[in-house]
Amino acid sequence: MSDAPTNSPPHVLDPLQSQALQGLVSEGSWSLDEEDLGAYGADWTRQHPPRASMVLFPRSTQEVSNVVRYCGEHGIPLVPSGGRTGLSGGAVATSGEVVLSLEKMNHLGEVNTLSNTVRVQAGAVTEQVHQHCEPFGLTWPVDFASKGSSQVGGNIATNAGGVRVIRYGNTRNWVLGLTVVSGAGDILHINGELEKNNSGVDLRQLFIGSEGILGIVTEATLKLAPLPAPQDVMLFGFRDLAGVLSLFREARRSGFLLSAFEFFSDTCMTRVTEHRGLHNPLEPGAGYFALLEIEGASRDDLETWLGKVMDTVPMVDGTLAQTASQGQDLWQLREGISESLSATGTPYKNDISVPVSELEAFSTRMEALLGRDYPDWEMCPFGHIGDGNLHVNVMKPESMSSEVFLEHTHGIEKALFALVKEHRGSVSAEHGIGLLKRRWLGYCRSPEEIALMRGLKRVFDPAGILNPGKVLAPLEPAEAMMAP
Numbered sequence: 001m002s003d004a005p006t007n008s009p010p011h012v013l014d015p016l017q018s019q020a021l022q023g024l025v026s027e028g029s030w031s032l033d034e035e036d037l038g039a040y041g042a043d044w045t046r047q048h049p050p051r052a053s054m055v056l057f058p059r060s061t062q063e064v065s066n067v068v069r070y071c072g073e074h075g076i077p078l079v080p081s082g083g084r085t086g087l088s089g090g091a092v093a094t095s096g097e098v099v100l101s102l103e104k105m106n107h108l109g110e111v112n113t114l115s116n117t118v119r120v121q122a123g124a125v126t127e128q129v130h131q132h133c134e135p136f137g138l139t140w141p142v143d144f145a146s147k148g149s150s151q152v153g154g155n156i157a158t159n160a161g162g163v164r165v166i167r168y169g170n171t172r173n174w175v176l177g178l179t180v181v182s183g184a185g186d187i188l189h190i191n192g193e194l195e196k197n198n199s200g201v202d203l204r205q206l207f208i209g210s211e212g213i214l215g216i217v218t219e220a221t222l223k224l225a226p227l228p229a230p231q232d233v234m235l236f237g238f239r240d241l242a243g244v245l246s247l248f249r250e251a252r253r254s255g256f257l258l259s260a261f262e263f264f265s266d267t268c269m270t271r272v273t274e275h276r277g278l279h280n281p282l283e284p285g286a287g288y289f290a291l292l293e294i295e296g297a298s299r300d301d302l303e304t305w306l307g308k309v310m311d312t313v314p315m316v317d318g319t320l321a322q323t324a325s326q327g328q329d330l331w332q333l334r335e336g337i338s339e340s341l342s343a344t345g346t347p348y349k350n351d352i353s354v355p356v357s358e359l360e361a362f363s364t365r366m367e368a369l370l371g372r373d374y375p376d377w378e379m380c381p382f383g384h385i386g387d388g389n390l391h392v393n394v395m396k397p398e399s400m401s402s403e404v405f406l407e408h409t410h411g412i413e414k415a416l417f418a419l420v421k422e423h424r425g426s427v428s429a430e431h432g433i434g435l436l437k438r439r440w441l442g443y444c445r446s447p448e449e450i451a452l453m454r455g456l457k458r459v460f461d462p463a464g465i466l467n468p469g470k471v472l473a474p475l476e477p478a479e480a481m482m483a484p
C-alpha cells in the first residue's frame with residue numbers, strides 16, 4: 001500500500017509562473033526562501049517531508065481570488081495554510097504546491113455587544129480573538145492547547161473541537177458568516193451575520209470542516225458567548241476506564257453544568273509530569289485520570305455531590321482545586337499531554353470517536369484488542385471522553401526505526417478502525433482527514449457519501465487545485481479496497 005501523498009509527480013513551478021504569482025500579491029508578500037518553504041510547507045505532523053515551491057502571503061480577499069484564479073488557469077496546486085497546528089497533514093505541501101498563508105490577514109473587527117459578534121480575518125490567531133473579546137465579557141468558545149498558534153481560518157476549515165465541546169459544541173456552532181474564495185476564484189459572502197436564514201442550502205456549513213478542499217476562508221463573522229461563570233476543576237484517578245465512565249454517568253446525572261470532561265492514562269501522566277516538571281496531586285495507583293470542570297455550581301452543592309461520588313464510584317483518589325491557580329495546574333496536566341508526547345518520543349496519533357452510548361463497550365474491546373496484539377507497546381490514550389472522542393496515541397519503541405514503526409501502525413489502525421466502524425464511530429473526531437486518514441475514510445463514510453463529496457469538490461474547485469491529495473485523494477486500487 002502506497003503512503004505517497006498524491007499519485008501524480010510533484011508540480012514544478014516554472015519561473016514565469018513564479019513571477020506572475022509574485023505580481024498578484026502586495027509587494028514583498030511572497031517567499032522562495034528554503035527555510036520558509038520548509039516551515040510553511042509543514043504542519044504539526046512530521047510524517048511527510050515538506051516540498052513547497054513558493055509561499056504567498058496575500059493581504060486581501062481580492063488578492064486571494066486573483067491567485068486562485070491564476071492557479072486554476074495554469075493548473076498550479078495550492079495549499080491553504082493557517083497556524084499549521086493541524087494534526088492530519090492537511091496543511092502540508094508535499095508535491096511542489098504553492099502555500100497560501102493567511103497569516104497577514106489577521107485584522108480583528110469591533111466587538112458588537114448587541115449581536116454578540118465579531119468580524120475577523122481568517123489569519124487571526126484563536127487566542128488573540130479570545131483576548132480581544134474578553135474585555136466585553138464575551139468569548140469565542142473554541143478552545144484547546146494550540147490556541148496560541150492556530151488561526152480562525154484553520155479552526156473553521158477543520159471544524160475544530162477542543163476541551164469544551166461538551167458545553168458549547170464544535171466550531172461550526174460559532175460561525176455566523178463567511179467570506180470564502182471558491183476553487184474557481186469566486187468571492188462568496190455567505191450568510192452575513194444572520195442568526196436565522198432558511199433561504200435554501202446553507203453553503204456556510206459545507207465550507208466549515210472541508211479542510212480547504214472547496215474554498216479558502218478569508219473572513220468570518222464569529223458568534224460570541226458570555227464569559228463563563230466561575231468554574232470548579234477536579235481531578236480523579238481510577239484503576240480502569242470503567243471507573244472514568246461511571247463518574248461520567250454520575251456527572252451527567254448531577255444536573256451541574258459540565259464544561260469539560262476529559263480523560264488520560266497514567267502513561268500520559270508520567271510523560272507530562274516529567275516533561276513539564278509538574279506534580280501529580282493524587283495518590284499513586286491510578287491507571288486512568290478524569291479531569292472534570294463544572295460551571296457556576298455552589299460550593300456546598302459541589303462538596304455534597306463529591307462526597308457522594310467518592311463513596312459510590314470506585315476510584316483511587318480525587319481532588320477539587322481550591323483556587324483558580326490550582327485549577328490551572330490541574331488543566332496543565334491535561335493540556336500539556338499532546339506537546340509532551342511529541343517532545344519525549346514519537347507518537348502515532350489517532351483521533352477517533354464513537355457515540356457516547358457506545359463508549360463503555362467500545363473502550364473495553366479496544367483495551368483488549370490493543371493489549372492482545374501490542375502487549376509491549378506504550379499506549380497513551382487521552383481525550384475528550386465526554387464527547388466520545390479518544391486520542392489513542394501509540395509511542396514508537398525507542399529501538400525501532402521510524403519506517404518499521406509506521407508499517408506496524410497501519411496494522412493497529414486497521415484493527416482499531418474496524419472496531420470503530422462496528423461501533424458506528426468516526427476515524428477522525430476533530431483533527432480532520434487530511435493526508436493521514438484519507439485511506440480510512442471508507443471506514444466511517446459510505447461510498448455514496450464519498451461520491452457526493454467528490455461531486456462537491458468538482459463543483460467548487462473545477463480545476464482540482466485546492467489541497468489536492470487531501471481528504472479525497474485519488475485512490476489506488478489497493479486503497480479503494482480498504483473499507484471492509
Ligand SMILES: Cc1cc2nc3c(=O)[nH]c(=O)nc-3n(C[C@H](O)[C@H](O)[C@H](O)COP(=O)(O)OP(=O)(O)OC[C@H]3O[C@@H](n4cnc5c(N)ncnc54)[C@H](O)[C@@H]3O)c2cc1C
Nearest residue numbers: 082083084085086090144151153154155157161162212217
Ligand atoms: C497541542 C495541540 C493540541 C490540539 N488540540 C486540539 C483539540 O483539542 N481539538 C481540535 O479540534 N484540534 C486540536 N488540535 C489540532 C489543531 O490545532 C486544529 O485542527 C486547528 O483548528 C488547526 O488550525 P490551524 O490554523 O493551525 O490550521 P492548519 O494546520 O494551518 O490547517 C488545517 C487545515 O485547514 C486548512 N486551512 C487552513 N486555513 C484555511 C483557510 N483560511 N481556508 C481554508 N482552509 C484552510 C489547511 O489547508 C488544512 O487542511 C491540536 C493541535 C495541537 C498541536
